[in-house]
Amino acid sequence: MDDNKQFKPLKLHFTVEQGDFIRAGEASSKIKKVLSQLGFPGPLIRRVAIAAYEAEMNIVIHSWGGELEAEIGPEHVKIVARDRGPGIPDIALAMEEGYSTAPDKVREMGFGAGMGLPNIQNCATEFIIESGEGKGTVLRILIAVKE
Ligand SMILES: Nc1ncnc2c1ncn2[C@@H]1O[C@H](COP(=O)(O)OP(=O)(O)O)[C@@H](O)[C@H]1O
Ligand SMILES: [Mg+2]
Structure with missing residues (x-):
């Protein structure tokens, strides 16, 4: 990516439905595809793909529905997973x-x-969970391109 440090962060947004096991995984595969098209290194792509997939599946399995956002920049990739509840x-x-x-x-x-949350922790450079009983959950995951 050294020859390509100037690009503007690219933002992707996906809606994730509770219990939709047919479309489950689509958002994280799209993020993975965009990263490989942009030429990011394989190990970075794998870390983002795992973290995004686990966050997406937790919305499908444990929440009442939510969204996944990815912000792709030259230095890091940020994933935000936000749902409507029931909270942790x-x-x-x-x-x-x-x-x-x-x-x-x-x-x-x-x-x-x-193993989903522990896997996200292992893949992330920074990982913040904001949640509580009766609240929605927000996961903020930052993965640095250079570890
Ligand atoms: N978005 C979420 N909303 C509510 N509870 C969650 C959410 N994500 C995770 N949890 C809780 O944390 C537990 C551990 O999550 P995780 O490590 O991904 O394991 P798994 O998804 O296999 O249960 C879940 O079983 C659930 O109780
Ligand atoms: Mg999980």
Whole structure:
């Protein structure tokens, strides 16, 4: 990207529906596709794709619906996942590997390993969760192009 540091940040916006397992993953694949078209390095693309996918799936599985935004710049990629609720009552607990409240129906589809938030943490340079019981959840994820 050294020869291409001047481009204006590119913003992408997606609506993510609760329980829509047909379209689930579309927003994160689109983000991944745009990053590869722009020529970002593979390891960066993988970190963004994992973080965006986990954030998107959490909206599908655990929320009442929301949105995913990506801001792609030469130095970093920012992902914001925002939903309407029901919120995360205990963020530290939700961050633990293997902790999941996913219902059996969702586990039968192969989700609910409780690794989504820990995976986002591992992929992110900066990761902030704003949530609480009865509130919506906002995830702010920043991934630096150069780690
Ligand atoms: N957007 C969200 N809204 C409400 N609860 C959430 C949200 N994202 C995560 N959680 C809670 O945090 C838990 C852990 O999330 P995660 O690590 O992604 O595991 P999983 O999705 O496999 O359950 C979830 O089971 C759920 O209880
Ligand atoms: Mg998850």
